Amino acid sequence: MSNELKDVRLSVIDERIKNVKNVIAVSSGKGGVGKSLVASALSLSLARRGYRVGLFDLDLTSPSTHIILDVGERSRPIEDKGIIPPKIHGISYMSITYYSGDRPTPLRGPDFSNALIELMAITRWGDLDFLILDMPPGISDATLDIIRLIKRSKFLIVTTPSKLALETVKKLIKLLSYLHVKIIGIVENMKLRESDFVKLNANKLGVKYLGGIDFDEDLEDALGDVEKFSKTEFFRRVEEIAGELLRTLAFGA
Amino acid sequence: MSNELKDVRLSVIDERIKNVKNVIAVSSGKGGVGKSLVASALSLSLARRGYRVGLFDLDLTSPSTHIILDVGERSRPIEDKGIIPPKIHGISYMSITYYSGDRPTPLRGPDFSNALIELMAITRWGDLDFLILDMPPGISDATLDIIRLIKRSKFLIVTTPSKLALETVKKLIKLLSYLHVKIIGIVENMKLRESDFVKLNANKLGVKYLGGIDFDEDLEDALGDVEKFSKTEFFRRVEEIAGELLRTLAFGA
Numbered sequence: 001m002s003n004e005l006k007d008v009r010l011s012v013i014d015e016r017i018k019n020v021k022n023v024i025a026v027s028s029g030k031g032g033v034g035k036s037l038v039a040s041a042l043s044l045s046l047a048r049r050g051y052r053v054g055l056f057d058l059d060l061t062s063p064s065t066h067i068i069l070d071v072g073e074r075s076r077p078i079e080d081k082g083i084i085p086p087k088i089h090g091i092s093y094m095s096i097t098y099y100s101g102d103r104p105t106p107l108r109g110p111d112f113s114n115a116l117i118e119l120m121a122i123t124r125w126g127d128l129d130f131l132i133l134d135m136p137p138g139i140s141d142a143t144l145d146i147i148r149l150i151k152r153s154k155f156l157i158v159t160t161p162s163k164l165a166l167e168t169v170k171k172l173i174k175l176l177s178y179l180h181v182k183i184i185g186i187v188e189n190m191k192l193r194e195s196d197f198v199k200l201n202a203n204k205l206g207v208k209y210l211g212g213i214d215f216d217e218d219l220e221d222a223l224g225d226v227e228k229f230s231k232t233e234f235f236r237r238v239e240e241i242a243g244e245l246l247r248t249l250a251f252g253a
Numbered sequence: 254m255s256n257e258l259k260d261v262r263l264s265v266i267d268e269r270i271k272n273v274k275n276v277i278a279v280s281s282g283k284g285g286v287g288k289s290l291v292a293s294a295l296s297l298s299l300a301r302r303g304y305r306v307g308l309f310d311l312d313l314t315s316p317s318t319h320i321i322l323d324v325g326e327r328s329r330p331i332e333d334k335g336i337i338p339p340k341i342h343g344i345s346y347m348s349i350t351y352y353s354g355d356r357p358t359p360l361r362g363p364d365f366s367n368a369l370i371e372l373m374a375i376t377r378w379g380d381l382d383f384l385i386l387d388m389p390p391g392i393s394d395a396t397l398d399i400i401r402l403i404k405r406s407k408f409l410i411v412t413t414p415s416k417l418a419l420e421t422v423k424k425l426i427k428l429l430s431y432l433h434v435k436i437i438g439i440v441e442n443m444k445l446r447e448s449d450f451v452k453l454n455a456n457k458l459g460v461k462y463l464g465g466i467d468f469d470e471d472l473e474d475a476l477g478d479v480e481k482f483s484k485t486e487f488f489r490r491v492e493e494i495a496g497e498l499l500r501t502l503a504f505g506a
Contacts, residue, residue, distance in 0.1 A: 029315060030284050030285055030315050031283050031284020031285045031286075031390050031391070032283055032284045032285015032286055032390075032413075032418070033284075033285055036417070061391045061392050061393060061421075062282060062283050062390075062391050062392075062421040062424075064417045064420070064421075067416055067417060067420060068417070137284050137285075137315075137390070138284070138314045138315050139314050139315075140314060140393070141394075160285075161473070162473055162476075163320055163473070163476050163477070164289070164317045164320060164321070164476065165285070167317070167320060168314075168315040168317075171315075192470060192473075217445060220414070220415055220416070220445075223415075223416050223417065224416070
């Protein structure tokens with residue numbers, strides 16, 4: 001691809017999200033902390049409050065939201081001067097799985113950026129209150145690309161109470177601060193016991209602690225069943241965190 | 254870097270691991286499944302059986318083994334016609350954290366490959382029975398690079414019973430099979446209840462099920478304390494899996 005063509009697509013991306021009021025990048029230092037679950041529950045929760053919500057699965061190497069939301073074969077994006085995301089459970093939804101299916105997507109750096117830019121450039125989100133991005137884990141090419149391509153993204157960071165997860169979250173926050181990226185706050189997932197460990201670390205890092213979610217054994221059985229998923233304790237806590245998020249956005253982080 | 258220089262380094266990598274009998278790449282489709290914990294416990298466990306073991310943390314964007322093994326400041330690699338890894342708890346140990354410290358390492362594709370090749374090219378492992386690679390999660394540039402650079406790597410795949418983890422493991426196995434990479438087997442971590450779900454899927458994929466490890470609530474408190482770590486139920490199970498691994502290597506996967 002020539003640089004000229006690339007530039008055209010970049011300006012197209014701005015155009016595509018022109019009428020999106022808030023872009024929330026749900027991110028984590030480490031995989032497996034429940035980022036996709038939080039992004040899915042947050043999207044559903046905001047949609048149920050009456051907001052117009054889009055969910056964009058950008059975890060290209062390991063997409064999960066299509067399983068959580070049981071997207072299956074029942075919907076496809078519509079091609080019309082770009083791609084219009086289908087509505088899933090009241091959410092405008094887009095994922096690379098519409099195009100890759102079950103095939104592995106071992107994209108190398110430049111191909112990865114290219115696929116990402118292409119997906120962002122073709123998707124017509126229309127008017128939205130929230131576009132939730134399910135980010136790839138860690139500080140990857142995709143993270144850096146999205147920061148570069150969607151300058152308005154505000155980061156919501158998911159971690160677990162584990163030292164191992166928190167250690168990588170610290171690095172992510174350092175990088176985001178260095179790049180002057182707005183961080184809305186930290187969500188602590190999979191809490192096994194009462195502990196202030198993450199909260200204290202959030203304070204130390206100067207990042208808002210949006211709330212903690214207890215480890216929920218029943219969550220696994222609810223994956224792919226949105227009715228069941230929205231009745232879990234996990235979902236109830238994300239609903240509260242959505243409230244906290246709305247307050248933070250309204251009154252400043 | 255010129256291609257010529259790159260080629261020189263590639264042949265150096267072969268030379269560096271010439272006297273390593275087995276290269277085991279501990280991998281996962283998804284992050285946060287306990288890959289680094291399994292790699293650390295496996296390394297310790299094989300060393301205690303009297304094998305000469307090296308552990309190479311190649312999870313460059315989110316390294317964890319230095320925390321698990323409490324590597325801290327007490328050891329440094331020695332420079333001598335390359336880098337000689339220090340001995341940690343009886344293991345020859347190498348990690349990018351010796352050079353990056355707590356700084357985030359947001360390496361983009363080509364830089365990432367470059368850092369990886371550099372680390373592999375300078376490290377002198379000497380005579381080893383096992384070199385355990387703690388791989389980056391998923392199907393990333395690093396995964397593809399290591400497959401290309403260390404053709405002798407045999408993959409040990411870690412998953413959890415979660416549909417979300419298994420879905421990405423399936424993709425990883427498809428890719429490895431396509432690339433004719435040897436897969437030793439699957440380890441199931443963080444089991445919450447008795448279930449044959451992963452075992453049945455392993456059979457279906459034609460991959461050996463090496464064993465399951467129950468979710469261990471006490472593990473978090475043992476991170477960074479190797480004495481405590483090696484007394485956990487998690488560690489005891491990895492010791493059994495190490496036995497299974499030795500049998501598999503001896504009699505063929």
